[in-house]
Amino acid sequence: MAKYDLRARIVENECLGGKYYRIRAHAPEIASIARPGQFCMIRPEICGDALMRRPFSIAAIREMEVLEFAYTAIGRGTRLLAQQKRDDVLWCLGPLGNTFPMIEGARAICVAGGIGIAPFPFLNYALNKHRVFPVMYYGARTADELVYLEELNQLSEKLILCTDDGTAGFHGFVTQLLERDLENDFQNVVLYACGPHPMLAQVKRIATKLGIAAYLSMEEVMGCGIGICIGCPIPGTTPEGEKVNYLCCKDGPIFPSSYVEL
Ligand SMILES: Cc1cc2nc3c(=O)[nH]c(=O)nc-3n(C[C@H](O)[C@H](O)[C@H](O)COP(=O)(O)OP(=O)(O)OC[C@H]3O[C@@H](n4cnc5c(N)ncnc54)[C@H](O)[C@@H]3O)c2cc1C
Ligand code: FES
Structure with missing residues (x-):
């Protein structure tokens, strides 16, 4: 599936109460192909030495072209995100990962x-x-x-x-x-x-x-978000019963519960 690495202009960044925030950014290329369960790796364009992007689930697509993320400001990266203003820019890589399956009739x-x-x-x-x-x-x-x-x-x-x-x-x-x-x-x-x-x-x-x-x-701390750094292992079992380490970013983040150890 196609993915894009682009500069997304922030439309809104609002505190929903306490440590909870919602940020919206204009990224029509990603918004038009994203599916539920997928995530993006994002960081503010101006980020000092907090260079690593962080993974965030896509919370909603607004008007077919705006990506919305919901987040809690708990550490360095997310606190920096909370300081971003309208018209600031995010580097945004996505959409990444697999999706929640739709099960007919369930x-x-x-x-x-x-x-x-x-x-x-x-x-x-x-x-x-x-x-x-x-x-x-x-x-x-x-x-x-x-x-x-x-x-x-x-x-x-x-x-x-x-x-x-x-x-x-x-x-x-x-x-x-x-x-x-x-x-x-x-x-x-x-x-x-x-x-x-x-x-x-x-x-x-x-x-x-x-x-x-x-x-x-599933959540794991992520480096690249695209299966290169091998930094997001999730211990699990294959459908055939073999022990494996899945990669959260590439094989997930959505897993049947029987596949993962918890
Ligand atoms: C696929 C995926 C989707 C995610 N979606 C969301 C989302 O929609 N909204 C949201 O708020 N968060 C989401 N997260 C978690 C989010 O990426 C982390 O909270 C974020 O990276 C923390 O960055 P930080 O620099 O603020 O914190 P850091 O300073 O790096 O760490 C602060 C604290 O957060 C913990 N932490 C760091 N990374 C993660 C992580 N990946 N999962 C759980 N705890 C972590 C650290 O252990 C530490 O205790 C998602 C994670 C994954 C893997
Ligand atoms: S974050 Fe790099 S392999 Fe998953």
Whole structure:
């Protein structure tokens, strides 16, 4: 698949509350071919010595030509990103990686934790285009860290919120509620998940227990994003049962849960 390495002019960079941000940049070449689950390697054009690009899931495509990313400012690269203003420029390489598969006739359930919500506005929009309206389970530490709620409400059959501190929705982990709800009704379900490793491990366990398909968006620290530096290994198993190290950027970031060790 084609990929582009281009200068993308920032249209907007907005704090959504706390450490959560949303940035939009004009990149029609990438926007026109990107698919849900894919990511871009980005860095501000003026970045001092923070030269490494960072991977970010494509959160949405706006008006067919603007890429949107959701991010938390947690370290050097993302704090620098948070300082960028409208009309500043990002170096943007993408679209990279594979995509969430669309499974005809399946009941889609999406599971997000924290900034793992990032790929879901794009995925849910694409599912809607296939006439699939997913049930969305979305967990965060606290109510202030729940973002994209209005859009997710529109794109989902049902949006189910969970918080660790009980300030919104179910009081507890998103996977606790998911497991409870699925216990009696898991026919034809396919799970799509993105979030912290412990959450993905729980999704994998639930999927294995119930014998249902689950696709996980995996994260690994990345150097190149295109399979050259071998810097993003994900230990796993092939469908034939052989142990392997997948490359998160090239073989993923989306993996069937049975392929990866968590
Ligand atoms: C395919 C993919 C998609 C991603 N999509 C998003 C997204 O949409 N939004 C978002 O906010 N983040 C996303 N991430 C994670 C994001 O790339 C990291 O948060 C970012 O690289 C941190 O850069 P930094 O310089 O700010 O932090 P650093 O100063 O490099 O590190 C700060 C802290 O973040 C941790 N960290 C660094 N890289 C990662 C990583 N790749 N995954 C998890 N923790 C990391 C470090 O261990 C450290 O604790 C994605 C990662 C991958 C692999
Ligand atoms: S980041 Fe270089 S091989 Fe994956």
